[in-house]
Amino acid sequence: MTKEFQIRMAKIEDRKHIMGFIKSYWLDSHILAHDQILFDFQHLENDRLLFAIALDLKDKIVGVLGYISYDHLKANQDIVMALWKVIPNLSDPFLGVKLIHFIQESVKPKFIHCVGITKNTIGIYKYLGFNTGKLHHYAAFNKNCKKFKIAVPPANLKSINESKSYIFTGTSSLAKSLDNLYISSFYKKKIPYKSRDFFVKRYENHPYFQYRFHEVTSENFFKGFIVSRVIKYNGSHALRIIEVVAEDDLIGEIIDEFATTISSSTFEYVDVYASSINNKTFAIKNFEDISSSNDIIVPDHFEPYEKKNIDIHFMTSNKQGTILFKGDGDQDRPSIKSITKSI
Numbered sequence: 001m002t003k004e005f006q007i008r009m010a011k012i013e014d015r016k017h018i019m020g021f022i023k024s025y026w027l028d029s030h031i032l033a034h035d036q037i038l039f040d041f042q043h044l045e046n047d048r049l050l051f052a053i054a055l056d057l058k059d060k061i062v063g064v065l066g067y068i069s070y071d072h073l074k075a076n077q078d079i080v081m082a083l084w085k086v087i088p089n090l091s092d093p094f095l096g097v098k099l100i101h102f103i104q105e106s107v108k109p110k111f112i113h114c115v116g117i118t119k120n121t122i123g124i125y126k127y128l129g130f131n132t133g134k135l136h137h138y139a140a141f142n143k144n145c146k147k148f149k150i151a152v153p154p155a156n157l158k159s160i161n162e163s164k165s166y167i168f169t170g171t172s173s174l175a176k177s178l179d180n181l182y183i184s185s186f187y188k189k190k191i192p193y194k195s196r197d198f199f200v201k202r203y204e205n206h207p208y209f210q211y212r213f214h215e216v217t218s219e220n221f222f223k224g225f226i227v228s229r230v231i232k233y234n235g236s237h238a239l240r241i242i243e244v245v246a247e248d249d250l251i252g253e254i255i256d257e258f259a260t261t262i263s264s265s266t267f268e269y270v271d272v273y274a275s276s277i278n279n280k281t282f283a284i285k286n287f288e289d290i291s292s293s294n295d296i297i298v299p300d301h302f303e304p305y306e307k308k309n310i311d312i313h314f315m316t317s318n319k320q321g322t323i324l325f326k327g328d329g330d331q332d333r334p335s336i337k338s339i340t341k342s343i
Contacts, residue, residue: 005062005092007102010051014061015039018051021061026085035337037207042082042330045072052102054086054095062087065099067107068329071195078192079107080329081114084121100128111191113316115329125315135312135324137290139271139298140259148268149236152297152307160259160286166223168214168261174199177215180222186247191318192328194245202327203227203242208334212239214261216246216254223250226258227327228270233305239265241272243327251323252277259286271298273312273331276321303335 010018015036023033032039043050043066054063063086071077081103086096104112115135117125122132140160141153171177178196181187203211209229216223224246231238239262244251255272262270271290290298290309300310312331316322326332 004057005090005095006055007052007063007095007098008055009106010049010053010064012047012049014051014053015049017061018049018053018064018066021064022083022085025087026083031333031335031337032083038333038337041201041207042066042068042333045069052099052106054099062090063095063099065096065103067103067112070192070198073195073197075108076110077107078111078113078194079103079109080192081112082330084114097124097128109317110193111316111318111322113192113314113318113322113324113328115312115314115324115326116331117313117315119313122313122315130315130317131319131322132313132315133275134291135273135275135314135326136277137271137273137298137300137309137312138255138287139269139290139296140256140262140286141269141288142262142265142267144263145266145268147236149234150231150238150268150299152295153269154288154293154296158286158288160263162260162263164257164260165218166254166257167217168226168258169217171213171215171225174204174213174225177213177222177225180215181224181245184222187245190245190248191320191322192324209332211242214258223247224254226254229332230267231302233302236268237266238268239270240326240332241270242332243325244272244274248276248323249278256285256287269298273300273326275314275324277323301335 019033022030050067052065053061056062066083067079067081069079125132141157143157143159212228214226227243228239228241231240244254246254259270288296290296297309299307314324
């Protein structure tokens with residue numbers, strides 16, 4: 001590291017300066033530049049800010065790298081990067097890379113992931129030895145929907161196959177599902193691995209979003225759970241799968257059969273962003289592969305609403321296929337400051 005810059009972990013008193021940096025050098029309207037509630041929700045753990053910061057000789061912040069901990073009490077934890085920015089044209093062109101190395105050396109994560117990387121950073125991540133890719137986007141459309149106001153569905157709508165191997169039981173809390181999860185054999189080797197505290201904080205205690213939970217069983221055996229969220233626009237609504245926690249080999253089947261839950265609803269569709277799902281049989285059943293379609297539109301941006309498909313790229317230090325969802329990292333968060341929970 002050059003003598004011009006110092007890298008260290010952030011302190012509580014750095015919060016307002018980090019938020020100011022985001023406003024000045026990332027985006028003036030960025031929610032994390034204005035909303036301390038959301039900032040603390042994502043990046044504050046037990047009076048510790050989950051940020052590495054780079055400072056110049058005048059102690060001015062010139063670079064930040066935020067992350068989210070999946071198990072802050074565990075030494076060998078999984079983490080996801082959430083915000084990485086360095087002021088351009090500094091005298092040290094590798095300062096951004098050094099922030100990543102600093103996090104790796106300081107936190108010593110088992111695996112590091114990031115969902116929502118920009119296209120111009122893909123080459124950097126590959127150079128650093130990370131695996132990169134694009135989340136696949138799938139959607140199953142409700143044939144009983146009379147008018148689609150959010151999405152542009154395919155010309156020929158599939159009839160959702162109602163035969164089911166799984167039962168989806170809606171619950172108001174994750175408590176029972178988490179009890180079952182941590183005694184299951186499959187979750188002990190899950191990547192990424194997330195603690196009970198993380199799941200409760202992330203989904204039950206979110207300051208603005210109201211999530212839905214479905215426990216998944218088959219022949220009375222616990223198979224996992226699904227976290228989803230209702231999307232509303234123009235008097236219509238849809239259901240978005242935010243995360244599926246289950247054995248990797250079963251996730252594709254579980255998602256496909258979950259489409260049956262919207263058949264008797266007024267949802268336009270149910271969609272999901274996910275990586276590394278075996279889609280050879282998945283998308284030919286109830287779901288459409290939005291990522292490879294030029295005619296179907298399932299929007300991702302709702303604040304404000306944009307009637308277009310959006311690609312979401314990711315990186316991971318895991319060399320094997322890693323199933324990541326839109327719920328990993330900070331991709332499922334509000335873009336506009338709110339004061340009440342939305343359903």
